[in-house]
Amino acid sequence: MTETIANERTETAEATYERLAGRFRPVFERIAQGALDRELNRILPFEQVAWLNAAGFGKLRVPVEHGGDGVSFEHFFRLLIELAAADSSVAHLYRSHFAFVETVGLEGEAFARRWYPRIVAGEIFGNAATEKAGNALGTTNTKLVRDGGRWLLNGEKYYTTGSIFAEWIAVMASTDGIEGRQYAVVNTKQAGVEIVDDWDGFGQQLTGTGTTYFRDAAVEPADVIERKPSSTHEPAFFQLVLLAVLAGIGNAALADAKILVRNRKRTFNTGTGELFRNDPLILQLVGQLSAKVFAAESVVLTAARELDAAADKSLPLDDVQRYVRGEAAVEKAQIVVPELVLEATGQLFDVTGASATSKGKALDRHWRNARTVATHNPTVFKARTIGDYEVNGTTPEGLHSIGDAPSKS
Template sequence: MTYAPETTVPAQAASAEAAYEKLAGRFRPVFARIAEGALAREQDRVLPFEQVRWLNEAGFGRLRVPVEHGGDGIGFEPFFRLLIELAEADSSVAHLYRSHFAFVETVGLEPEDFQNRWYPRVVAGEIFGNAATERSGNVIGTTGTTLSRDGEDWLLNGRKFYTTGTIFAEWIAVTASTEGIDGRQYAVVRTTQPGVEILDDWDGFGQQLTGTGTTIFRDAVVPQANIIQRSVSTTHEPAFFQLVLLAVLAGIGRAALADARSLVRDRKRTFNTGSGELFRNDPLILQLVGHLSAKVFAAESVVLAAARELDAAADPELDLTHVQRYVRGEVAVEKAQLLVPELVQSAAQQLFDITGASSTSKSKSLDRHWRNARTVSTHNPAVFKARIVGDYEINGTTPEGLHSIGDVRTAG
């Protein structure tokens, strides 16, 4: 007996997929242009200023701005699908937008007058960098970067590291401490204003083109209107910030799989210990490619499953409490952090088992996939996430999102 394949697709699912394809169609030509020069930029260490400009001109930075403010207003799942596609083209370019999109999420949580001030800048193509972390000296939960009153304005002083994306941006969201005010604040400053110096001194072995270096502030003037009072709270921001990295990892996996396809298809050489067939027909090589493909599929599926949980948490029709919304998104992303890095690093490693010694040639730079994946994976140690998820599952403890990094507090 034979069976005809089922071809009926629920109308709602078909409509969502068609909508995504239409959205992606706007950006795929730009992604293709970015991918064309990605290898050369990696080998010559050329920062992707031009590629960022292409994306800004295409409106990439306004994807999450609400429609009523002139943006696309897309949900989390289609957003992260697009980010994965961009990361496949160039993982550094996708990564450097992390701070920008995080700031857009922050704007959405602020009062209407703040939104009316900053959303138009995003819609106009301006992007935002990040200056949150310091190398050392700040106790966790505090910052050595300070704001001090200067008439009606403030003066910003400090030195930040890991300022990803800032060198490409028009604005920087800077975390700072203010005497007499609890917690930390965001000071939003122009990258080109006096008192701001951005250095391209990132020396990591992966994600080398993200502009992840030092930014220095010396009496940089900040108007009162550019200060955001922030506190540790249960919002979706920490989960979103981490899911961006996982989407970048999924894109790296897709890039490794793409290289595996082309290398195996084109390979003419083989080993006498093998089947004697071309690699494209050797069952053992095909088996390895199959495993690599499955790991990449699993990583992307996990990322998008977490994105759907963020969408569900934001759905007003579910009538969730503030804490329920936070927990639903945060737990999903923390679970994803336990799976995606390992899957993608394994896939990037397996690429070398598929292609042989020639794959180690510097001209191919295939090691970039593993280096990039390993670098992204270090941003938020998974071991801490495993403990948090376990504590939630057993004891119902509300998970704590990543809000700050600093020196250990000492007694006394």
């Protein structure tokens, strides 16, 4: 027993990660095996989500004292990249779940005792924040109204990624008698909730993104959370999940590029006449693609380490410094990671011939998925924010609201 404890104390960070990843890689491999078929036939990954939940994937960030794994941000995002390489939609659909896990950790002990056990038991959470149109920026048309000792929720949300797989949804709403916006945690199994898989985007088609309708959905008072523009790590975490998904997509494109080049028999008279696997120009292209994917993943993990540093209570940082350290790192990552991955997924088609464009191979899904993820938070706004921070010291503001711009008279 003493020797085991000593070994755990001396285990390197890499060995710790490999032990963690070893638990999930067999599941990731099973998920990857059916990814192409699900893409071609629009099969939502309910079964694959169940495998992950059974393996305890959803409790990675739950503190150990509450029955979770308590993994670092770096190890969590590294593992998410591996899952995204297997199936980017499956990794993406967990975004709202893990964001809610972070919220639980910020809401106090009573809230933690209420929700951590459900997370540890394998229940997962979706998100319903965005409305298609009609809500002014910083407001929501979805409403909570009192009904005796509980609340009733009414409204319509779009981009409710992951909710169709979830037991619970965190819904952004306005509440009678309460200023600002709130989160209502709503059970998806009740009659007042309807989730529709009507996402028509050309990428990330299997994330369960679509419309959710709330019609007098019941909400317990303890499940209404006061939300304000965040000065915590929540916005940065929410966005870094997307960047990890992008890095995973890049790895998936690289894996396909290697298979294509290794197996290709045909060549062109304008080339060297060698097999592609021996052609120096083709190998150069694969090397460039690999370097871009490596750079993207490295940036994501560096930002994750900055989140770990911001959460490290032993460092002499005040709350604002902690927030800025994580938020600025993720915003910088947002400026460069999408470009690297979009270049890599496009370059995939330069390492082979026209046969790669076959619909049956669906190699275009990597670019389509990357392009779709990259649209979630425009990089031009992040570049401006970081420039303002570097030059003027202006505190970066995380993304916490989408709505109609105010009209000018």
